[in-house]
Amino acid sequence: MDFSNVPQSSSPELSSVESESADTLVQLAKETKQQPFTTNGSLQKTLEHLQRALQQDQTSDQYLVFTSVPPAQHSKLSDDRSRTSKYSRLSYNAETRILIAKVMPNPAHELAIRLFDELISFELRAINVRREVKPLGSTTVTVGNWKKEADCCWAPDLTNPRRLSFVMEVGLSESARRLALDARGWLETYSSSVKLVVTIGIKRETPEIVFHRWELISREYGVQTRSSPPQAHRTAFLKLSRTNNATIITGESYLNGTITATTQLDLSFDKIVNRPPHQPLERDLVVSEQELRSFAEDIWIGQGLL
Incomplete structure (x- = not known):
C-alpha cells in the first residue's frame, strides 16, 4: 500500500500522534x-x-x-x-x-456506547456471524504489559474471548489527541490482537460528533522486502453536525492510497471476524448514513441540544 499521499488527519494533533512510534500508552501517561x-x-x-x-x-x-x-x-x-x-x-x-x-x-457518553453496540450487533446478525463474534463490553483484557478496559469491544474466537479484534472508544471532542493515543495503544501494543478501532468524539456545547476509524498499516522501508512494524493510522473520518435543522454528514475514507468521500462507516469483515467472508450473506459491516444520523440525533437529544 502507498499511503504517502493520503492526508491521514485533518488535525495537526492527530497527525503528530500518528507519527510517534514509542509506546503510546506511556506517551498518554506522560501527557x-x-x-x-x-x-x-x-x-x-x-x-x-x-x-x-x-x-x-x-x-x-x-x-x-x-x-x-x-x-x-x-x-x-x-x-x-x-x-x-x-x-x-x-x-x-x-x-x-x-x-x-x-x-x-455524562450520560450521553454511556448512551453512545450502548447505541453503537446495538448498531454492531444488528450488522453481525444481518451478515449471519452474530454467534461467531462475541460482544464483551468493557471487559478488562491484557495487551503487552497493560491491562486495559475499552468502552466496548468484540472478540471473534469464542474459545479465547480475551483475544479482541475490534474496539470502540468514546470521549469528548476536546480529548481527540488522547483518544487517538488510546486507539494506537490498542493496535500497536505488543501482543495485542486488536485489528480495528473506532473512536467517537462528542462535542459538548454544540451538536457535533466525529468518528475516526483506525487500522494497522504496514510500511516498507527497505529495498529487499524488509518491512517496518505496522503502525496505526486513521483510515476514515466522519463528521456529523446540524445545519438549518438538518443533520449533515461529511466524511472521507483513505484506503489503498485513494481518498473517497463517504457518508457511511465501513468496517472490515476480515478484521472483526478474523477470517475472510465465504458465505453468501457475509460482507463488510456497514453503519449506514441513516443509522449514523439517528445515532447522532439520539445523542444530541440526550445532551439537550435538540
Whole structure:
C-alpha cells in the first residue's frame, strides 16, 4: 500500500500522534496530569471530583494518571462491583504500576456506547456471524504489559474471548489527541490482537460528533522486502453536525492510497471476524448514513441540544 499521499488527519494533533512510534500508552501517561497513589479511597474521590468537574463544564480533560498503584488496588478498582468501574475506564501497567483512568463525563457518553453496540450487533446478525463474534463490553483484557478496559469491544474466537479484534472508544471532542493515543495503544501494543478501532468524539456545547476509524498499516522501508512494524493510522473520518435543522454528514475514507468521500462507516469483515467472508450473506459491516444520523440525533437529544 502507498499511503504517502493520503492526508491521514485533518488535525495537526492527530497527525503528530500518528507519527510517534514509542509506546503510546506511556506517551498518554506522560501527557496527562499525574499524582501518586496514596489510598484507594483517595483515588476514588479524585476520580469522582473529575467526573463532577466534567459534568459542570469546569474541565474538558477526561484523563488522570496515578503512579505507584499496587496491583491489588487495580483489581479492586476494575472489579465490576466497584463504583469506579461504572464511570471510568482503566489502563494499568503492573511493571511500572502506572494507572491511566478515563472518566466518562455524562450520560450521553454511556448512551453512545450502548447505541453503537446495538448498531454492531444488528450488522453481525444481518451478515449471519452474530454467534461467531462475541460482544464483551468493557471487559478488562491484557495487551503487552497493560491491562486495559475499552468502552466496548468484540472478540471473534469464542474459545479465547480475551483475544479482541475490534474496539470502540468514546470521549469528548476536546480529548481527540488522547483518544487517538488510546486507539494506537490498542493496535500497536505488543501482543495485542486488536485489528480495528473506532473512536467517537462528542462535542459538548454544540451538536457535533466525529468518528475516526483506525487500522494497522504496514510500511516498507527497505529495498529487499524488509518491512517496518505496522503502525496505526486513521483510515476514515466522519463528521456529523446540524445545519438549518438538518443533520449533515461529511466524511472521507483513505484506503489503498485513494481518498473517497463517504457518508457511511465501513468496517472490515476480515478484521472483526478474523477470517475472510465465504458465505453468501457475509460482507463488510456497514453503519449506514441513516443509522449514523439517528445515532447522532439520539445523542444530541440526550445532551439537550435538540
